[in-house]
Each structure stands twice: as structure tokens, then as C-alpha cells.
Amino acid sequence: MDADSAKKTGGLRSNSLVQAWLVLVLAVGFGVSLAGVQIALGPVIEQNKINETLEKVPELVLGSELAAKMASQDQALDIVPRQVEVQKAARSKFYSVYEARYQDERKGWVVKTKGQGYADTIELLLGLSPDLSTITGLFVLDQKETPGLGNKIITDQWRGQFIDAPADGNLVVVKTGKTQPGQIDAVTGATISSKSVTALVNAAISDVRPPLTDGAAADGKGDKKNG
Template identity: 75%
Template sequence: MYTEKKSVAARLKASSLVQAWLVLLLAVSFGVSLAGVQLVLGPVIEANKINETLEKVPELVLGSDLAAKMTDQNQSLDIAVRRVAVTKTDRDKAYSVYEARYQGELRGWVVKAKGQGYAGVIEILVGLSPGLKTITGVFVLDQKETPGLGNKIITTEWRGQFIGAPADRSLMVVKGGAVQPGEIDAVTGATISSKSVAAMINVAVADLRKPLAEMEQKGGDNG
């Protein structure tokens, strides 16, 4: 009887070990497959983001009406892609910056920035006037915020608050309605997502004010 119980226990133990190895094998296989998909799709996703960014630059710099008018007249901005490195005491950061000119005249900048939102990383494009005096547009390039709440940051209505906002002071997110210049009304029920976008813009503008001013000066000297 003892031998039979021991045999059953041994079979159960062996079965458990087999199941554990199967689970581990499946987990590894799934991880490898996921990594392979990411390896294949990663460059495609990034290429799509670059194309979408270039398409959005005119609207973010000029506004939707003027950008559409230029397209209708077969006119276009000259867009140069810059990589701007910023060194701070606590960090080093590099920004992708799109310099937009028309007939040699600087019309504005578009900056790509990203940061942590409520549910994941948010990636945005920020349009800035020459001299970084005002914000000329905001577009959400990528986000994973809560559907029906935080993901409302992608709406034209909410993003429209940033157009014309001063870029020489920090943006402030408020609840219940923005009144003062530089105030942004938070998405209802998604204050964290709203503040994340505003914070990204504040940091990017502060980081790039001096480098872009120097680039503008060099461009003017060359002109």
C-alpha cells in the first residue's frame, strides 16, 4: 500500500514538473514571438510616425486654414529636421525638431516630446512660433490613456486650447474652466493625463528656448 501511494505521489510530482516546464516553454515562446513581431513592426511604426509628423508640421505651424490653403495652391513649407541635444545638470536629452520655412523665412518650429501619462507614455508634437513666443498647435502622436477619459487629450477641442497660449510662461492645468492666459482646462476625470501633456510642453520649451534662439540667430545671419 505504501509503495502504491509512493508511486502515485511520484507520478503526480512528475506530472507537475512536466506542466511547469510546458508553462515555462509557452511563456518563452510567446516572449520570443512578441519580440520578433516588435522587431519587424518597430521600424514600420517609427516610419509611420515620421510621415505623420511631416504631414502635421504645416498645420501645427500655420494653423489648419492656412495650411489647407497652401495645399490647394500647391505650395509647401520647406521642412528641415534637426536633432537638438540638451544638457542639464540632472539629465541629457535629445529632441527631434522640425524647422519650417517658407521662401527662406522662418515660420515656426515643431518639437517632438514624450513623457509618462496615466496609463503609459504619451508622445506629442508641439508647434511654436519663431522666438518661442506662442504655442501654435499641439498634436498627440501616440498615447495609451484610458478610453473615454484620458484619451480625450487627442480631441481637436481639447488640443485647441493650446493654440495661441503664451510660451514664455509655464502652462497651468485647471479644473472648471480656464480663464487666464496659459491656463488649460483639464479633461474631466483625467487630470493626470492633462497635466502630463502640459508638463511635457513646459519642459520642452524651457529646454529648447536657448538652442532654438541660437539657431534662429545663425539663420538670420546667414540670410
């Protein structure tokens, strides 16, 4: 190899090395910037979710028509937030639960729950009747499922299947059309997303039923005593 060729080869290697370092520096810089943005926006995003949750409670407990009627008459539910701790093996799991009351009468509950979907975490709001026997509503608070497939879990038509479904047993996802209570039709082409949502609903009901039932019983005794 002559001197000119060696010099040219060395220059190419040097340029490649510089470009590789430049790409690495840019990647690190972008990652740090993105992390900074997420840290800065995190509290804002969470506050927006809380606000959206409180706005959805009446609809999830009463249904859209009655909730709209109350709003038109300037009537509002009293919403009492609480944290429910559930022991899961060697760890504790916490649920955000919202008790909805009107004129000192319990109208229902809304439970926030989240877990793994097909693509990423799915976060749900689950409405339950006062006695925890019936599902009164379901809202997808956050999801990143596949557009056109898994993200159809957000549609009113699919979520509507859960309304009035029994909450005293596990719901089951079917792909051939539901034929009885407790069955949920899977989104076509998105069985995993459908099963993920249904599993989250089943787990949340199973977890919060004991503490909420105990709390409701205690409230009932207190009401009788005060009465």
C-alpha cells in the same frame, strides 16, 4: 498510504511538474517571439512616425485651414529637420525639431517630445510661432492612456486649448474651468494625463527656447549679411 495511492499521488505531482514546465516554456517562447516582432517592426513604426510628423508640420504651424488651402493650391512648406541638444544636469537630452519655411521666410517650429503619462509614454508634436512666443498647435503622436478617460488628450477639443496659448511661461492645469491665458482645463477623471501632457509642453519650450533663439539670431545675421 497503499501502493496505488502513492503511485497516483506521484503521477499527479509529475503531471503538475510537466504542466508547470510547459507553461514556462510557452511563456518564454511567446516573450521571445514578441520581442522578435517588436525588433522587426521597430524601424517601420519609427518611419511611420516620421512620415506622420512631416505631414502634421503644416497644420501645427499654420493651422488646419491655411494648411489645407496651401495643399489645395499645390503649395508646400520647406521643412528642415534638425537635432537640438540640451544639457540636463549630468546628461544630454536631444529633441527632434522641424523648422518650417515658405519662400525663405520662417513660419514656425515643430518640436517632438515624449515622457511618462499615466499609463505609459506619451509622445507629442508641439507647434511654435517663429519667435517662440506662442503655441500654434499640439498633436499626440503616440499614447496608451486609459480608454474613455486619459486618451481624451487626443481629441481636437482638448488639444485646441493649447493653440494660441502663451509660450513665455509655464502653462497650468486647472479642474474648475480656465479663466485666464496659460490655463488648461484637465480632462475629467484624467488629471494625471492632462498634467503629464502640459508638463511635457512646458519642459520642451523651456529646453529648446535658448538654442532655437540663438540659432534664429544667427540666421538673422547671416540673412542681413547676405542681403
